[in-house]
Amino acid sequence: MTTKLLPTTVVGSYPQPDWLVDRQLLSKGVARVRLDLWRVGEPWLEQAQDDATLLAIRDMERAGIDIITDGEVRRESYSNRFATSLEGIASSKPGEVTSKAGLATAVPRVIGAVRRTHAVETRDMEFLRRNTGRMAKITLPGPFTMSRQAVNEYYKDDDEMVMDFAAAVNAEARDLEKAGADVIQLDEPWLRQDPPAAKRIAVKALDRALDGLTAATVVHLCFGYAAVVKGEKPVGYSFLGELDACKADQISIEAAQPKLDLGVLKELSSKKIMLGVIDLADPNAETAEIVADRIRAALKFLTPDRLVPAPDCGMKYLPRELAFAKLKALADGAAMVRSELG
Numbered sequence: 001m002t003t004k005l006l007p008t009t010v011v012g013s014y015p016q017p018d019w020l021v022d023r024q025l026l027s028k029g030v031a032r033v034r035l036d037l038w039r040v041g042e043p044w045l046e047q048a049q050d051d052a053t054l055l056a057i058r059d060m061e062r063a064g065i066d067i068i069t070d071g072e073v074r075r076e077s078y079s080n081r082f083a084t085s086l087e088g089i090a091s092s093k094p095g096e097v098t099s100k101a102g103l104a105t106a107v108p109r110v111i112g113a114v115r116r117t118h119a120v121e122t123r124d125m126e127f128l129r130r131n132t133g134r135m136a137k138i139t140l141p142g143p144f145t146m147s148r149q150a151v152n153e154y155y156k157d158d159d160e161m162v163m164d165f166a167a168a169v170n171a172e173a174r175d176l177e178k179a180g181a182d183v184i185q186l187d188e189p190w191l192r193q194d195p196p197a198a199k200r201i202a203v204k205a206l207d208r209a210l211d212g213l214t215a216a217t218v219v220h221l222c223f224g225y226a227a228v229v230k231g232e233k234p235v236g237y238s239f240l241g242e243l244d245a246c247k248a249d250q251i252s253i254e255a256a257q258p259k260l261d262l263g264v265l266k267e268l269s270s271k272k273i274m275l276g277v278i279d280l281a282d283p284n285a286e287t288a289e290i291v292a293d294r295i296r297a298a299l300k301f302l303t304p305d306r307l308v309p310a311p312d313c314g315m316k317y318l319p320r321e322l323a324f325a326k327l328k329a330l331a332d333g334a335a336m337v338r339s340e341l342g
Contacts, residue, residue, distance in 0.1 A: 005304045005341060006295065006334045007066040008327075009274065011220060011252065012078060012139040012185065013314030014056040014071030015323050020048055021076075027317070030228060031077040032107040032149045033091040034084055049074045050127065057132055059324050064331030067135040067183060067308075070128040078187050078314060079141035079149060085120045086168055088112035088154065095151030109151045110161060116168035122175050129180035138181050140169050142188035142219065143205040144198060149190070159201045166208035177215045185218035185252065186210070191239045192221065198239045203246045210247045218274055219243060220252035226281035227317035233258040241267030250274050254312040256294060257281045265301040273302055276312030277333070278326050285325035291333025304341055309334045 016026075021037045031037070040048040056071025075081045084091045094106040125138045141149075143165035147158065155161040173184050186209060191198045210217050221240070223233040235258055243251050244267060252274035255262065265273055277294040278286060295309055309330060315323040 004066060004338075006338050007135075007308055008064070008331050008334045009067035009137060009183075009308055009310050010060060010065060010069055010327070011222075011274075011276075011311055011314045012069050012072050012137075012187065013075070013316035014059065014069070014073070015316055015318055015320040016071075016073055017052050017055065017320070020052045020073070026076075027227070029105065030225065031080045032083075032105055033080060033094045035076055035080075037076050053124075053127060054131060057128065059320070060327065061132065061134060063324055063327035064335070065134075065327055066331075067137050068128075068132060069137050069139065070124050072139065072314065072316065074124055078139065079146060082120050082141055082172065083146045083149065084108055085116075085118070086165075087115040087117045088164075089114065089150070095153075097149070097151065107149050107151060110154050112154055114161060114164040114168055116171045119175050120172060122172075122179050125176045125179035125181050135182040136180060137183035137185055137218075138176050139185040139187055139220070140172060140176075140209075142186040142191075143169050143209050144202050145188050145190040148193060158197070162201050162205045163208060166205040169209040170211055170213075173209065173213055177213055181215050183216045183218060184210075184213060185220055186248070187220045189220070189222050189224060191243075192223070192234075192237055195238045199242060202239070203242060206243075206246045206248060216250065217248045218250040218252050219246065219248045220274070222252075222254040222276075222313045223258060225313055225317055226257055226279075235259060235261060236264060240264060244268045244270050250308060252276075252308075252310065255298075256312050262298055262301050265298070272306045272308060273298070274308040274310050277309045278311035278330055280312050280315065280318060280326075283322070285322060286329040286333070288329050288332035288336055291329050292336040295333060295337045299337070 053073040060068040091108040095109040250272040254276040256279040
């Protein structure tokens with residue numbers, strides 16, 4: 001990791017251009033199975049995705065972000081590209097899960113042993129590494145979250161399924177590290193949805209997924225995209241302090257929109273904290289001063305070397321101009337506080 005104090009980063013995604021994806025279809029929810037959101041067909045799709053990825057990289061660099069991603073431009077969602085590439089997963093005839101709010105979502109079916117048989121994101125990481133000199137991060141869906149976004153029709157023991165997802169993530173992560181990843185992040189928003197199961201298996205699964213890696217590692221938690229989860233968000237996490245025991249170097253949490261009580265940071269005394277200081281529900285860009293105030297509030301509970309300022313969540317649902325403005329405020333606000341620290 002960079003030795004710079006308060007290094008800024010993104011959670012993962014950046015807005016995809018309107019010429020690349022059908023944003024009306026994208027807005028209907030977070031895809032668990034393949035939806036074919038692309039406006040560009042074969043054989044030009046890969047080239048179009050490369051061009052859009054370069055736009056995302058350059059925007060993050062121009063905004064002044066220290067640790068950047070490829071914007072997850074090649075993905076319909078944060079999870080479906082990797083999850084539906086695994087052996088044992090069937091998505092052509094999807095299953096269905098119902099949320100606590102009663103909303104039904106099409107999801108893959110697990111019909112055999114979950115295995116990773118080929119690289120999924122390695123080319124993405126190689127492309128990012130070739131096109132930036134900055135620290136580079138790539139993200140993967142976490143094993144617990146993938147297991148909750150599928151219908152199990154094969155395993156007698158759900159925990160065995162979670163551990164097979166973890167082994168698949170680890171195989172991919174090892175190749176991403178070889179491809180030049182400085183930071184590897186696992187997205188685990190579903191840890192808070194089922195605390196009893198999370199307490200039983202999540203840390204074990206995360207440790208299996210992160211086993212043997214030398215790159216910096218992050219586990220990201222959030223309450224869902226602001227564009228998808230409407231209304232008030234919880235003001236606290238039902239599964240957080242337990243993650244202090246996992247192998248990850250950093251824990252990433254959403255804090256700006258839900259106005260999280262930052263006292264919870266005391267529960268993660270051994271970790272660096274990637275803290276959400278950009279509210280993605282706010283239709284206006286923060287000022288640098290607002291970001292600086294949020295960073296200063298976190299520094300009441302953390303030493304500066306343990307804080308990594310970031311947006312609350314991925315930015316793919318925002319207009320690109322707004323996303324850029326928010327990232328510029330993030331970089332400028334962090335610079336303000338950095339200068340105060342000497």
